Amino acid sequence: MENRVCIVGIGFVESEPSVLGLSHKELLFHSTRKALDDAGLERKDIGGAITSSYDFLEGRSLSNQYSLDSIGGVMKPCDLRLGEDGIYTLFAGYMEVMTDPSKFVVVASVQKASDMGGPEGSTYPKLVLASMEPVFSRPVCSSIPNVMGIEAVLAAMEARAFMERTGLTEEQLAKVAVKNLNNNNSGTKKAGADLGDVLNSEMLSWPIRRLMKAKETDAACTLILGSERKVRSMTKPMVFIRGIGWCSDQSHLAFRPQGVARETKGAASQAYKMAGVQHPDKEIDLGEISDWYAHRELMHCEALGFCSAEEMGSRIADAAFEKAGALPINVSGGLLGRGNAIGTSGLLRVAQVALQIRGQANGYQVPGVGVGLAHSWSGIPVACAGVTVLSKW
Amino acid sequence: MTRKVAIVGVGMQLFEFRKKETVEEMIFDVTRNALENSQLSKEDIDAVVYGSAADAFCGIHNSDKVAIDASGGILKPTMRNSTSGSTAISTPILGYTHVASGLFDLVMVICYEKMSENLAAQAVFSTCYDETFVRPLGLNVPIQCGLEARAYLHRYGLTERQMAKVSVKNRGNAMSNPYAQLPMKLTVHDVMSSPYLSWPVKRLDTSPVTDGARAVVFASEDVARELTDDPVWVKGVGRGADSFWFMGRRNNDLGRLDYAYLAAKQAYDMAGIQNPMAEIDYAEVYDPFTYKEMQHCEALGLCPEGGAGRMIDEGISLKEGALPVNASGGLQGEGNPIGAGMSRLCWCYLQIKGQAGACQVPKEVNTAVCNGWGGMFQYNAVMVIGRNS
Numbered sequence: 155m156e157n158r159v160c161i162v163g164i165g166f167v168e169s170e171p172s173v174l175g176l177s178h179k180e181l182l183f184h185s186t187r188k189a190l191d192d193a194g195l196e197r198k199d200i201g202g203a204i205t206s207s208y209d210f211l212e213g214r215s216l217s218n219q220y221s222l223d224s225i226g227g228v229m230k231p232c233d234l235r236l237g238e239d240g241i242y243t244l245f246a247g248y249m250e251v252m253t254d255p256s257k258f259v260v261v262a263s264v265q266k267a268s269d270m271g272g273p274e275g276s277t278y279p280k281l282v283l284a285s286m287e288p289v290f291s292r293p294v295c296s297s298i299p300n301v302m303g304i305e306a307v308l309a310a311m312e313a314r315a316f317m318e319r320t321g322l323t324e325e326q327l328a329k330v331a332v333k334n335l336n337n338n339n340s341g342t343k344k345a346g347a348d349l350g351d352v353l354n355s356e357m358l359s360w361p362i363r364r365l366m367k368a369k370e371t372d373a374a375c376t377l378i379l380g381s382e383r384k385v386r387s388m389t390k391p392m393v394f395i396r397g398i399g400w401c402s403d404q405s406h407l408a409f410r411p412q413g414v415a416r417e418t419k420g421a422a423s424q425a426y427k428m429a430g431v432q433h434p435d436k437e438i439d440l441g442e443i444s445d446w447y448a449h450r451e452l453m454h455c456e457a458l459g460f461c462s463a464e465e466m467g468s469r470i471a472d473a474a475f476e477k478a479g480a481l482p483i484n485v486s487g488g489l490l491g492r493g494n495a496i497g498t499s500g501l502l503r504v505a506q507v508a509l510q511i512r513g514q515a516n517g518y519q520v521p522g523v524g525v526g527l528a529h530s531w532s533g534i535p536v537a538c539a540g541v542t543v544l545s546k547w
Numbered sequence: 548m549t550r551k552v553a554i555v556g557v558g559m560q561l562f563e564f565r566k567k568e569t570v571e572e573m574i575f576d577v578t579r580n581a582l583e584n585s586q587l588s589k590e591d592i593d594a595v596v597y598g599s600a601a602d603a604f605c606g607i608h609n610s611d612k613v614a615i616d617a618s619g620g621i622l623k624p625t626m627r628n629s630t631s632g633s634t635a636i637s638t639p640i641l642g643y644t645h646v647a648s649g650l651f652d653l654v655m656v657i658c659y660e661k662m663s664e665n666l667a668a669q670a671v672f673s674t675c676y677d678e679t680f681v682r683p684l685g686l687n688v689p690i691q692c693g694l695e696a697r698a699y700l701h702r703y704g705l706t707e708r709q710m711a712k713v714s715v716k717n718r719g720n721a722m723s724n725p726y727a728q729l730p731m732k733l734t735v736h737d738v739m740s741s742p743y744l745s746w747p748v749k750r751l752d753t754s755p756v757t758d759g760a761r762a763v764v765f766a767s768e769d770v771a772r773e774l775t776d777d778p779v780w781v782k783g784v785g786r787g788a789d790s791f792w793f794m795g796r797r798n799n800d801l802g803r804l805d806y807a808y809l810a811a812k813q814a815y816d817m818a819g820i821q822n823p824m825a826e827i828d829y830a831e832v833y834d835p836f837t838y839k840e841m842q843h844c845e846a847l848g849l850c851p852e853g854g855a856g857r858m859i860d861e862g863i864s865l866k867e868g869a870l871p872v873n874a875s876g877g878l879q880g881e882g883n884p885i886g887a888g889m890s891r892l893c894w895c896y897l898q899i900k901g902q903a904g905a906c907q908v909p910k911e912v913n914t915a916v917c918n919g920w921g922g923m924f925q926y927n928a929v930m931v932i933g934r935n936s
Contacts, residue, residue, distance in 0.1 A: 209601065209602050209603060209608075210602060210603075210608040215602075216600065216601060216629070216631045216675045216923075218629070219630075219791045219923060219926075220791055222790060222791055223790050223792065227788065228788065228790045229787060229797055229806060229809060231787070231813050232786055233630070233637075233788040234628065234637060234640075235628065235629055235630045236626060237629045238627055242626055245626070246626065246641065249645060249650060250644060252647075252649060252650070253549050284606070284607065285608040285609055285613075286607075286613070287569075287571070287607070288607060399624065400624045400625075401622060401624055402612070402620055402622070403621065405612060409616075416622060417622075420623075532612075536612040538612065
C-alpha cells in the first residue's frame with residue numbers, strides 16, 4: 155500500500171517536575187528542533203503543524219497559539235489546534251497527510267503546568283472540578299470532604315469498582331507501580347521502589363496511595379509525519395502508523411459504568427480494525443499505555459484485549475507485563491515512572507513505541523519489537539482515549 | 548487519495564446575548580436540528596468534531612466533554628478544535644479532513660460558544676495575552692482593532708463612513724434573519740455618532756457578545772449521493788497564521804493581512820478558482836468589526852486590494868448587488884459567539900440550496916466562500932463550497 159503514513163522524526167524534552175530554565179516556548183522549540191534533526195528536515199520542509207493543549211492548565215486562553223513559532227508553523231498551509239490529549243495530534247496529523255500526501259506535518263504538544271501550580275501535582279486536582287458539568291455534577295463533587303480534592307476520590311471510586319469486579323487486590327495494583335517505577339531510567343522518581351514503599355506511601359483515598367498516582371511534570375514532544383511515498387527516499391528506519399482510533403464515553407459520571415474503560419475499548423477496536431489486528435495479546439509486541447493511576451494500567455490492559463479480567467491475576471504473578479515478559483507494558487516507566495506531563499504524555503507514549511520499533515530505546519530496548527501499541531487516556535473526570543498501532547513494516 | 552466531500556445539512560438556532568440553555572442544551576438543539584435537516588439519525592454519524600474558541604468564557608474546562616451525550620457522540624470518536632475566531636472555519640475544515648482522509652463517511656461538526664457565563668467577555672479575552680510582554684501594555688480587543696483599523700484605513704485611503712456603510716448593510720440584512728441577535732434599521736449617521744470604543748472603531752462597528760451554536764454534517768461522495776440529488780461540495784480549504792508575537796510578525800503592516808491572502812490562495816488553488824470576483828457568487832466573511840469585512844473581502848479577492856471602500860460605496864456587496872456579502876447579517880447583525888462563527892458556512896450552504904428564506908439573494912448562487920479570523924489577529928481559515936459546475 156503506497157499511501158500509508160509514517161513517523162519520520164521524533165524529538166522530545168522530558169524533564170524534572172518543573173523546568174525553571176526553559177520557557178514553555180523554548181521547551182517546544184527544542185523538541186521540534188530535535189525532531190527536525192532526527193528527520194533530516196528543515197523548517198522550510200514543514201507543510202503543516204498541529205498542536206494540542208489545555209487552556210486551563212496553561213493558564214492562558216487560546217493557549218496553543220503560543221506554540222506556532224516553536225513548531226515552524228508560521229505562514230504554513232495547515233494550522234490546527236486541538237483541545238485534546240496530545241495523542242490526538244497524531245490522529246489529526248494522520249488525516250492531514252492522508253488528505254494531502256505531499257506534505258510533511260509536524261504534530262506537537264507541550265506541557266508546563268509547573269508555571270501554574272508548582273511541582274507537587276497541585277494543579278490538576280483543582281482542574282477536575284472545573285471540568286465538570288456545572289449544574290448537577292459540580293455542586294455534588296465540591297462538597298466532598300477530602301483534603302486531597304475530588305480527583306483522588308473519583309480515582310478511588312473507579313479503582314474500587316474495578317477491584318470488586320475483577321477480585322484484584324491493593325497489592326496487585328501496587329505491583330504495577332513497582333514495575334513502572336523500576337522501569338524508569340530517567341524522570342521524576344528516584345530509581346526503583348519496592349512493594350513496601352508503595353503500600354506505605356501516603357493514602358490519598360482508599361485504595362489510591364501517593365505512589366500509585368503519577369506525579370505531574372513538564373515535557374514537550376514533537377513528531378513529524380509524512381506519507382510513505384514521500385519518505386521512501388529517506389534512509390532512516392521508518393515507523394508506520396497502521397491503525398488509529400479514538401473514542402469518548404458518556405459525559406456524566408453518574409451515568410457511566412465505573413471500573414471499566416469503554417473509551418479505551420472503543421478506541422482500540424477502531425485501531426485494530428484499521429491495522430488488521432485480531433488477537434492483540436499475541437500480535438502486539440509492546441505497549442506504552444496510560445498508567446496515570448496504577449489501577450488504570452490494568453483497566454486499559456483489559457480494554458485493549460491484552461488479557462481478560464480472569465487472567466489478570468495470573469499475568470501479574472507471571473510478570474507477563476515486565477520488560478522480559480510476554481507483553482512488556484511501559485518499559486519506559488510510563489507516567490508513574492517518568493511523570494505525567496498532562497496532555498503531552500500521550501504523544502510521548504507514541505514516541506516511546508516508535509523508538510522501540512526503531513531499536514533506539516537506549517538502555518531499555520526490548521528486542522525484536524515489530525508491532526507496538528501506544529495509548530493515552532485524557533484523565534478524570536472525562537472518558538476519552540486514543541490508541542495507535544505502529545509497526546516496522 | 549483525497550475523496551470528495553459534501554455538506555448534506557446544517558443545524559441552526561437563535562443567537563442571543565444570553566441563552567437560557569446550558570452548553571449541553573445548546574449543542575443538543577443544534578445537533579438535533581442538523582440531523583433533521585439532513586434526514587439522518589444519530590446512529591448514522593461516524594464521528595463528531597467540536598469547535599469552541601475559549602473554555603474560559605463558559606467556565607468549563609474541556610467544555611466539549613460535557614456534551615458527548617448531547618451531541619450523539621457516546622462511544623464514538625470525538626475531537627475538539629480551538630483556533631480562536633478562526634475556529635468558525637478551521638473546525639469544519641477538520642470535519643472535512645475526517646472524511647477526505649477516507650477514515651469516516653458521515654461527520655457531525657458542532658461549533659458553539661457560551662460567552663455569557665462571565666462578568667465581562669473582554670476580561671476573558673485578556674487571558675489570551677502573553678503575561679510577560681503584552682499584558683502590561685494594557686491591550687484589549689477593541690484597542691487592537693482600533694490600531695489595525697487605523698493602519699488599514701491609512702494604507703488604502705479608506706474612511707470611517709465606508710466602515711459605517713458595512714454596519715448599516717449587515718444589521719439591516721439581519722432583519723430578514725430569524726436567528727439574528729441584532730437586527731437593526733440604521734443610517735450611516737447613527738453609526739458615525741455611536742461612541743468610539745477605540746478610534747476609529749465605534750460601538751456600532753462592533754459585533755456583540757453572544758451565546759449560540761451551529762452544526763454542519765459532512766458526507767463522503769457515495770453517502771452524499773444517496774442522501775441528495777444536489778450535494779454541495781467542499782471545493783477548497785485554506786488555513787494560515789502569522790506569528791503570535793507582535794514583535795516577530797512576518798507582516799508588520801496590520802493593514803494587509805498576508806496570512807489571510809495565504810489562506811485564500813490555498814482554498815482557491817484547490818477549488819481551481821483563478822478570478823474570485825467573477826467565479827464567486829456569494830460570500831459570508833468574518834466581520835467582528837466592520838473594517839474586518841472590508842479587509843477580508845480584499846484578502847479573499849472579492850474586490851481588488853484597497854478596493855473594499857468602492858465595493859461598499861457602489862453597492863456591490865448589498866443583498867441585491869453583484870457580489871452579495873453577509874446577506875445573513877454577518878457577525879455584526881446575527882451575533883458573534885466566537886466559535887459558532889461557522890454560521891458563515893451554514894449561510895453559504897443555505898444560499899446555494901435556495902433555503903435562505905427571507906435572506907435569499909436574488910441572483911443564482913452556485914459557488915460561495917466563507918472565512919474565519921482570530922487569535923492574536925493572525926489566524927485565518929477559508930472554505931469554498933459549491934455545486935459541480
